[in-house]
Amino acid sequence: GQPAFRMIELSGLDLALQESATGEWGIPGLPAGDGRARELLLDFLMETPTVTLDDSHVSLLFKDGGSLQLHALQFSIANDRLTRLHRGNLQFRPALDVEPVRMRALVEGDPRSTFTGQAWLELNGFPLHLALEEFLPATWQVASATTSATLWSRFGNQGIGSLRGELRSLNVSATQQLPDRPAWTLAISNAALQFRALREEAAPDEASPAWLLDVRDLAVDLQNAPVDIGSLHLRLPLEESAAWRLQLPAVEFAALVPAIQGLPLPGAVQEALQTLDPAGAIENLVLESDRAGEYPGVFDLRANFHDLALDAWKGAPAGRGLAGYVQLDAGGGMVELDSRDARLYLPGLFPEPWYYRDLNARVSWELSEAGFRVASSPIHLRSDMLQGVVQFGLDTTQPGWQSNYPELSLLVGMDRMDVAIHSAYLPRLSRIANTMDWLDAALQTGSISNSMFMLRTPTGGDPGPASSTHAGWFEAADAPLRFLEDWPELAVDSAWVKVQDRSVQVGSAGASISGIEAHRVDAGIEPLEAGGSLLTLQIDAAASTELGIRFLRESPIRNSIGSLLDDWAATGALDLQVGLAIPLGTDELSQSVEVRVVSDNSSLYLQDQHLAISAIDGEVRYDSSRGLNADSLTARLFDADAVVAISSDSSGTDTGRMISVSSVGQASVSALRDWEGQPSFVRRLLAHADGELDYTATLDLPALSASGSVPRLRLQSNLLGMESRFPPPFAKAPEAAAALQLDLEFGSEQPRLQLRYSDWLSGALTLDAGGIDHGNIHVGPLNQNFTIRQTDAQEPGLLLNGKLEEFDYDAWRLVGASLVEEDASGKGFSDYLRLIDVDVGELLVAGQTFSDINVQVQHRGAGWQIQGRNDLLAGTLQVPDDPAQAWQVDLEYLRLPAREVVEPELAALAEAPPDLLDPLDNVDPASLPAFDFGAAELAIGKNQLGSWRFSLRPEAQGASIRGLSMQEASSSITGLPPQNNEEPEAEPGATIEWRYENQQHSSRFEGVFAATDLARVAPLWGHNANVISRSADFRGNLQWPGSPLAFSFREANGNVQLHIQNGRFVDVNSGSSRLLGAFNFDNLVRRLELDFSDLYQRGFTFDNIRGELDFINGVLHTRNPLVIDGPSSRLAITGEVDLARETISADMLVRIPLSENISLLAGLLGAWPIAVSTYIASKIFAEQVADFTTIIYRLEGPWSNPQAGFEAPEDPATP
Template sequence: MTGWRIVGRWALTLLALGLLSLALIVSAWRLAAGQADALREPLERVLAERTRAETRIGALTADTRGVDPSLALHDLRLSLDERPLLELRRAELRLDTLASLRAGVPVTSRARVQGLTLHLYQGEGRYWHWPRPAELPFEASPDFDLSRLDAWIGLLLRQRLDARQVRLVLHGHERRVELQAPSLLLTGDERRLHLEGWAHVAGQEQTTLEVVAEVLPGQRGLADFNAALQARMELSSLAELVRQLSGDEPLRLERAEGEATLWGRWHRGALEDVRLALEVPALAIGHDQASLALADIRAEGQWLRDGEAWNAWLNLAASADAEGVAQGPALPSRWRLRGDGTDWWATTDGFELPALADWSERLPLPQGLVRLLGTLDPQGWVEGFTFGRRDGHWLARGALREVAVSPWEDAPGGGPLDAWVEARDLAGEVRFIGVGDTTLHFPRLFTAPMALGAASGVVGWTYADGLTRVSGRDLHADWRGAEVSGDFGLVLGNGGPGVLGLELDLRDVDARDTALNEWLPMGAFGEELGEWLSAGLAGRVSRGHLALHQPLFEGAGAEEMRLDLELAIEEGRLPYLPGWPALDGVQGRLTLTDLSLEAAIDRAESRGLTIRDGRVTLSPDGELAVNGSVEGGPEALVGYLAATPLEGLEALNDWAWPEAGRLEGRLDLALPLSDPEALALDVETTLDLPRARYRPLGLDLSTVTGPLAYRYGDGEGALEGRLDGQALGGAVTATLAGERIDFEGQAQASRLLAWGGVSGEGLPITGRLAYRGGLTLTDAGARLRLDSSLEGLALELPAPFAKSAEARRPLWLEMDTASGRLDAELEGLARLRWRQQSALGAQGQLWLERWPESPTWPVRPGLEIGWRPARFDPAPWAAALAPLVQADGAGASPALTLDLATDCLLLEGRCLGSLRARATPEAGRWRLDLGGSLAEGQASYRPASTRPLAIELESLDLDALLPAPSEGVALFEEVAVPPAPEPLADWARRLPAGRLEVASLARQGQRFGPLSAEWQATEEGLRLAPLRLTLGELEASGELVWEAAGAEASLTRGRLALAGGDLGTALERLAQPVAIRNAETRVDARLAWPGAPWQFDLARSRGSLEVNLTDGHFRYIDSPSAKLIGLLNFDNLLRRLRLDFSDVTQRGTAFDSVMGVATLYDGILETQGPVEVRGPATSFSLDGQVDLARRELDHHLAVTLPLSQNLPLAAVVAGAPVVGGALFIAHRLFGGVIDRVTRIHYRVEGPWTSPRITLEDAE
């Protein structure tokens, strides 16, 4: 048998066996298909066991078409505790037996799925799964390579699938999102395959994801297929799904707009090329701290296979818009990646360093670098960055520019720096150099970041064996102009406490303007020492060294560390105790060993005191000690003590030292800082002072010498010593013994008065007095007792206050500052009491001569002075107290009330009457109430008013003020020699403006008024205007001006107008003889005279007088006072002419009017034109002058009269009635002739008392 026959037989045999097997399989499948529903429950159990979920299958059917078996599944539901896991309405699967045999893998010719819903629930983080204990029937494999991807894609392309209504439901913690795929189709034939599908989010009908793929079989069919795929994603509708899938990720998608397109290409069954295009107008990514908004994102990327390796590129363009994010790319714009098996490497261009920290959890960076970036919060710019995995190690390298980092676990932070970083797994190293304003911050050691002018060094870190090690070496810096160098080491982790080691060398540290504590590691010194060093320690450190070894654990105390510090200080400042004056200009050394501090002071100053050979120590237990020698002036020592918080030394600020003195002594202080009340202080000095001044009293002392010490302990301080000196012109000695100060001395009266601000010249107080006293100091205040006999002191005052130098008159004074009470008494003459603390304020009372046995306090604050003398003469008191009143320097006095009452007010020896005066201060003014027989009324003074002074009197008695007129003395009978004109007085310039109102004036039983006047003072003079007075039926008004006329003289000008009825009524009110009666009066007078208003003199006055009287008569009055009406008293003048008219002998001379004008100059009164007197029977005219200085007349008198009809002529010339009788006979004889005479002219000249009257002419 040939070989071909044998081969043929075996081939047919194998074919028969194959067909037999196929027939058996088909028969078995058909038999099983008939029993498919019986397999439903076993299948439910298998699925329930595999998924650990409640499983229910509605129906299960099987069938065979030819050799192709098929299986149909209906209403499959998996759930857990009523929560759905998987739902399938219908699934039908047909296996292509021949195709499967050819491919060697299962190939479906028809697979249909309808109503498939998969439910996933959010777990921890971004993981989605079924709730426990249910398990998904598939798990994602962490291992992935290209060959596996190619295999799965090849298997998928051999299938034929038609899926309808597929849903994926994501149940999140807060919301639920559903992704729907209405149709998924995989179809084709032997020449080509086609895949398409689309999906969208429920509620958003626009397409979210759309996929189309074409597959062409290769030479070996689908084993070496070629394919192309295109997928398009709409990002806006996909954002909600991404947010749900991200879960609790720190980085979340907040908003997305645009679309992404993906192209893929397979060649000979292997993925060859992938390309990506993104166009995203807006993308917002956020986390808990901030949000990052990216706009106008355009990205193009490509992935290419390179044998067993691959290369990828990505070009990204986007702009960031995030609050607090500097301008610049938030991510690298160019990425290049390369992979080879399990190793890969990525390189980027420059980007902002914060972006690396923000995206570190999303990028496959070395774990050590990720942990470091998350803590350091880096800032700056990455010039270039490369990272990846090689040979099983994570590697990263980068060049950094202007980078700054925060402190990390007690390791220093700072920046900006330029640095080169290298990291390998859990170790790395940074080489840096400072740029710009570099800072360096040791968080536990230094209170503030160190501002460095320059910095360089190397910092490395490692994570190994559970320990973190950070070290710095070759550290150099320029810190505020000082040179700083050193290194540090930090070890953390492994469950034990960390350790920090630091060693620094310092040179040329200038800590004068910046406190020294800002140069020192204050975090290593403990609370008490740290507070002490932070009190303001400063200076210039020429050199210094610091070595520190400090454990780092919670609650670590200063006793657990080792510390060595040594500083050489110049021009230093050492505040050794809070609230105490610091030591300045310190030269010395400061050392600190294990928290024991010692400062050796060669020389220092404090408040002007010089300290030498001093020493300041502070033990670890907080015991502070300060001691040293002190020298300087008294003002320095007092200023030093007054600046301390010690109580009871406030009064030291009241002392001044006009001339430099000298003191020497020693200061010793001890204090536990934990118990400030345990302070112990001793200051012992010897004083030698040329002068001292007590400011509150303005008291000067000189030649003050003696020992003085201040000791403080147990919360109490005391002064001890004995001081001698000179004060108020006499010696004084003070003995100080704790709370008691005793003193005694002598004082000169002139110096005592000068001390009170009063010049002693001209005062009635002379001599000197001795005094002694004691001062007791208590917690509440001080009590003072002062005694003096006033022996040696003379008082030249009016009785009863006068005292000779030999006489003794005890004076005592007691004062209690706690109660504010003061009492004093001058034996028999004066009693004073004062209290500072009352409901109304400070109050006092001073009584002179007499005081009540049980006085009551006044109802208003201030000092009230009461005096009740029986007789009071103000003149001697004014003379005695004038220098005191005029003295300058009187300080502010309390509100003063003066109450004076006397039954007899004396003036030039005359008792004017009783007077009661009470001056009291009120709101914004002083008020004076007057009473008694002299005057009734009140006055007020308001300094803030435009017219401060106002006087309002109800009555004023002029009889008491003006002397009674002497009978027989006429006004013009004596003209005194005028005094020299006085200059304008200063008081006239300073007199406050005011007004005077007097309702009623009394004079010799007559009352007139009211009187009103206002005045205004200026530098030019004093003006009274308007001035008004009512006299009977007349109203007088006018003004008076007193003004300066050069430096040595003055001038008074006046204007007076009288208007009204009867002039005689005014004469009656003035208690003058009534020489005239008339119906209407108008008189205008203007006068001016040199000097003051009271220096009025007719002989020196100038002015004018205008008179207009109507309907009256001149009365015959032969009295000296009648001459007051001068030449207008024509009745008297006619009598001098010896004219006697029978119809006027009793009534006087009647007139209808009197009019005339006269001027006054150089003592001469001269008429301006004749003075006309017109009457019913006779008319007169008078023209001439009167020499007031020489008392002589020179007038022409014209008389118009019809003698025969009206007036019998009794006399024509001077002489006896005999002449008158002769003329009467002549009248009878020559009556016809005389009747024709109508006007007779006379000349009147000569002395006032006996003028010569001559007949000149007759008409």
């Protein structure tokens, strides 16, 4: 027998155990037995009630070279022979620095034959790398693997039957390295999961038992990306050659790819997986393979998926939002799609993804050494915007195709499609790029039906014309076609489009363009030999003129005519033909556009120019090389018939092109005046004309407003039939001809006007809203041979210069005011006129004519300054802007021609009464402006009348002239001095009151005329020097009918006081002084035959002449005797003189010394005997008779031959 032990205790045991090649364990150095020793040891342990091992160390040496150290080993076993229960405990440290592993086990039965058992295992930071390396392929390298876990196991004499537990703080770092492939990593960090594993015996159709592993809450890190696997089921056969099966209820595709890439797949599959970069959710996945690499097809994968995303691969489309079923292995597979809200995309071939609400299809593929094939069944597509079928195939197995460039066959058929998404279905191949670009741009809205698109092409490189083909056709409804970006859309009710590679044909049963209904539309695209394509379009239509104009301005023709037509309004009817030839994708050819328009009774209204053209009949043509043209259009312009032609300046570029509209016709001035498009200044010019005129007009319109050019109008006419009511020299009768040319630029806020009239007027004006902003007008004969240009043309205001034969200032002043109106800026006529500088042959101002005068007019300060100079006058007229201010007339000189002294007979005077000679008869003084007059020099002929000043102020009943003064070397005119101290000081000059009532003038003068020597002064006023004096003073208050210039003593009323000192009468017989001659002082002296001492020279000498004369209706009355005092005599004259009849009735009382003249006196009285005796007596009695006596000398009759005689005075003693 064998010894029996009740208890065995061992401590400090250090033991190594070696695994043999057959899996047997033994002590190193000892030969391996046949297993008898192991059985004996097991018998010993089972038969001993208690066995303990404490503080021991065991080294397990595995056959592959690995080892496991069991430190601080504690082991105990308790056996109950009656119950056949065996309890054991095991604890050890796999490393000195880790927590111990603890295990408890309960075994029922005999472990040496038949038994069952349970075990509990607790791990803390336990190294798992040995276990992982046991199960993972050799391509895996486990860098580290640790975990803490609690495990429960059931086992028996057949081995472990089940295993369950939970892992805590699971940490794994492993790397897989395949040949010619980049390494990829698996990392699990601090994970927690629960699992359950069962050992399954081999089924009849399976070669090996297997482990069944269920895992929950599994999360890993693959390629540094977290992956939540969740739960999985793994059937892992014990035999490596047996197929394992992995089942995942749900997993992200990103978690599956690394697992698949870890399989020994062909390089093409690995490349495909990498390019496809699948992502999305997988459900019900089943993956089968083996660990030996002998599985047919390498692996087999079956799964459902949704939200699958795949990138494009070898021409196969990319996809997003895919759902369906997939089955594949290393040699091929298939996908059945049943997706909602999915997207397909063929990058590099189509510009954007295809979106579908519903997508149903089956796609299969095969991989072989010759290449691969991908084929789809018809992919049924459906969305809100389309319904149709797509089918494609890829093939690299055909001879002549490189594997890098699979051949793509694509078929797209649409039952319906919204045009808005058609761009996504146009392939982008370089050889058909022009065609596809045009289709993309041409189709914008509408619907497509009965569509078929076919494409066969390599999917890489730049396939040549022979290597690919493309064809398609479709029908479009309510689909406007935009042939080019700038052209208006061609709206079609229905149209068909055929595409064959680079050729396109378009046809339509009904279409419209810019609202124009077209009865013919032909379009197409054809390739050009030199490269690119040529788009052609032919449209025939009938339309209203309004729609025709709109078409021209909405089409690229606008590039040539610019904004010209933007403001044109039109009525009438047109026949329209449009032909286009537009190169695509080439710069060798230029765009060709031809438009033909035939007008039938059309009307145009050019709103910018406010110009109406009606009844337009004829043809207008446009082509891209010659622009807009028309010949012999008939129309009505300015309410009259006209022939209109249109031409374009073909020189230069479109940006500089001018379009000319010329017309020849007749127009009334009233129609021209009513044209609102002209500057208001021109309209105001036309207000002074009437009648009709023939004209030639050319309107030049710039094609583009940005070109810098502006619209220009040239009007030419001989003005026959037009009457001009301008004052001379612009007055013209209708039958007179006068060449006129106007050039008007009116495209800006300041139109420019150039004018030429009858070879003697030219001008260049820049206008504004009120009239003339700046410019010049030149008049005169120089215009016949020269074009006068102003050197300071930009100075503001108008310069008028040159020569005029005649000019009526008053008439032109009214005309000038009518030509300018004050605008919103407050500019008036003074702002528009800068200077008038003209030489005038006959200038009429205020009824006065000035010959050969230079006139300069300009505005200075607060008024107008008019300067004039000729032989007659020189000076300045200042006309203030304020009408309440007086004009200022300041003359250097006023030189009037000498007046002939004519002595008309009474009969002649009766035939031409003085009132017909009033030069101011038709002047209303109340209408005259207030003015202050001054002349430094006034001359009549050679007679200098000195300087003159006065002020005229109009009043309600006429005008008053104040401050009238004259200052000459020997004479002056001043005002009357005050009569007493109570009156205010009188004005410094004389006054004239000028009244005008019931068209009758009357004037009144108050003033003083003073002179030194009347013999010098009288000739200045047209009289002979009859009186010599040292001083003379005449103070008058006279009034007369007529203006101040119509003064005549014959009709005067009033009073004159005179006082003449120290003078003498000479030459009283002069015919120019008939009244004075009537007195004939020299004759009187001769008749008296006296030798007065005061007659020291020829003539009658006097010391003083005093008197006061009254004028009553042209009859002069002496208010008191007119006294003439001489050194030795006194003459006193009383009576009256009828100035109108030129008769006199007066007595001249002669006071003479008696002593010397007594005898003569007696003789004069007819008593010659007495005279003789008295003469003798006077000699004897000289002292006694030395006294004075008075005789009367009576004058009666006409001035020319009065009856004269002496009479004795009634009282001889009276002086």
